[in-house]
Amino acid sequence: MLFSPEPKERREDLFDRDEELRSFQRFLEVGGPICLILGLRRTGKSSLLKVGLRLSNLPHVVLDLRVLEEKARVSYGDFIRVLNEAFNKLLSERKALAKHLIDFLKVVDGVEVSGLRVYFKWGKRERLSLASFFERVNDFAESCGFKVVLAFDEAQELAMLRGVRFDALLAYAYDNLRNLKIVLTGSKVGLLYKFLKIEDPSSPLFGRALWKIELSYFNEELSKAFLKTGLAQASIAYSEDEVEEVVKAFNGVPGWLSSYGYSRLQGIPHRDALKAEKEKASLLLAHELNNFLKLRPAAKDRYVEIIRALALGAKKWSEIKGYAEAKLGEAIPPKNFTELLNKLVDSGFVVKEDGGYRLADPLLAEAAKKIKL
Numbered sequence: 001m002l003f004s005p006e007p008k009e010r011r012e013d014l015f016d017r018d019e020e021l022r023s024f025q026r027f028l029e030v031g032g033p034i035c036l037i038l039g040l041r042r043t044g045k046s047s048l049l050k051v052g053l054r055l056s057n058l059p060h061v062v063l064d065l066r067v068l069e070e071k072a073r074v075s076y077g078d079f080i081r082v083l084n085e086a087f088n089k090l091l092s093e094r095k096a097l098a099k100h101l102i103d104f105l106k107v108v109d110g111v112e113v114s115g116l117r118v119y120f121k122w123g124k125r126e127r128l129s130l131a132s133f134f135e136r137v138n139d140f141a142e143s144c145g146f147k148v149v150l151a152f153d154e155a156q157e158l159a160m161l162r163g164v165r166f167d168a169l170l171a172y173a174y175d176n177l178r179n180l181k182i183v184l185t186g187s188k189v190g191l192l193y194k195f196l197k198i199e200d201p202s203s204p205l206f207g208r209a210l211w212k213i214e215l216s217y218f219n220e221e222l223s224k225a226f227l228k229t230g231l232a233q234a235s236i237a238y239s240e241d242e243v244e245e246v247v248k249a250f251n252g253v254p255g256w257l258s259s260y261g262y263s264r265l266q267g268i269p270h271r272d273a274l275k276a277e278k279e280k281a282s283l284l285l286a287h288e289l290n291n292f293l294k295l296r297p298a299a300k301d302r303y304v305e306i307i308r309a310l311a312l313g314a315k316k317w318s319e320i321k322g323y324a325e326a327k328l329g330e331a332i333p334p335k336n337f338t339e340l341l342n343k344l345v346d347s348g349f350v351v352k353e354d355g356g357y358r359l360a361d362p363l364l365a366e367a368a369k370k371i372k373l
């Protein structure tokens with residue numbers, strides 16, 4: 001079903017994305033050690049990852065790091081729990097390999113085995129060493145003659161993880177662990193780049209070739225085709241006007257289009273579905289924006305006024321600044337103002353284009369109205 005609400009896993013449920021999927025499959029077959037899947041929120045990164053992995057049939061561990069989103073601090077335990085859960089999922093899904101894989105892991109410090117499950121320790125006295133974990137999974141893959149994929153979904157959320165040099169670990173894996181394939185997805189592309197320090201010459205990952213796949217929103221034509229195909233698949237009657245209205249409201253964001261479709265599957269008429277899904281989308285965006293603002297309380301009202309300026313159509317740096325200053329009744333030093341804008345860009349709320357700025361998702365305009373100052 002094209003309109004099911006969870007990230008897709010099967011090719012037939014994923015609309016279009018032929019080129020991106022082909023690229024991901026090529027990476028899994030012949031690519032180097034690390035792949036980045038980049039795109040704003042709700043573009044279908046997790047879906048592309050899952051569909052591609054399933055088609056490849058390679059054993060894979062997928063860490064859903066979204067659960068760590070916007071935490072001011074991520075402890076080693078927080079991360080290890082996510083890794084542990086993802087790893088046990090692999091063990092339960094690939095029973096034929098589980099025993100062999102456990103044999104490789106049980107010698108690693110901080111690993112306890114119980115039946116066909118493992119427990120990773122993260123306490124002060126005894127903790128899993130990530131480097132040893134990577135090495136043993138690599139050795140396991142080598143012994144089997146295939147690659148194992150470690151996927152970090154929303155990898156930038158690890159930026160708040162204390163005590164682990166993740167960039168150094170990735171560089172080590174890149175150079176030495178030939179049987180691992182590492183996939184990093186990110187909806188906050190700027191933050192992901194900063195976290196990996198890819199552009200920093202003093203960083204361990206600098207200069208490494210990374211396989212990159214970028215997912216964008218659907219254009220108007222694809223949005224229409226997506227809706228029509230999904231509605232027809234569920235035998236739901238629609239008019240051209242309705243489809244146009246939905247496309248206009250959701251601006252090509254695959255996740256919102258899919259949510260609207262899911263409402264229609266439940267028998268909700270067009271007008272009610274559109275209204276309810278728009279409201280839900282802006283509430284979710286307001287929640288995400290609030291999470292971002294919670295970590296930056298001192299500049300909260302500045303951020304909100306910047307978003308409101310963009311919502312009103314301001315595009316140029318000076319226009320946005322002028323609006324925000326008028327609303328706040330104070331001057332913002334130019335350097336600070338640029339930093340604020342860049343933070344919003346790095347976090348995927350704002351897009352920089354043609355020398356100006358715009359909201360990444362136009363529904364953020366509605367979301368910004370819901371933020372209390």
Ligand SMILES: Nc1ncnc2c1ncn2[C@@H]1O[C@H](COP(=O)(O)OP(=O)(O)OP(=O)(O)O)[C@@H](O)[C@H]1O
Pocket residue numbers: 002003004005006007008013014015016017039040041042043044045046047048187254255256258259
């Ligand atoms: N090409 C597509 N075909 C069908 N459904 C899609 C497609 N792309 C996205 N979706 C749907 O949109 C929603 C968001 O997709 P997904 O979770 O894969 O995106 P994402 O980029 O990982 O989002 P997030 O940034 O929130 O993690 C899901 O309900 C998914 O099923």
Ligand SMILES: [Mg+2]
Pocket residue numbers: 045046047153
């Ligand atoms: Mg995702």
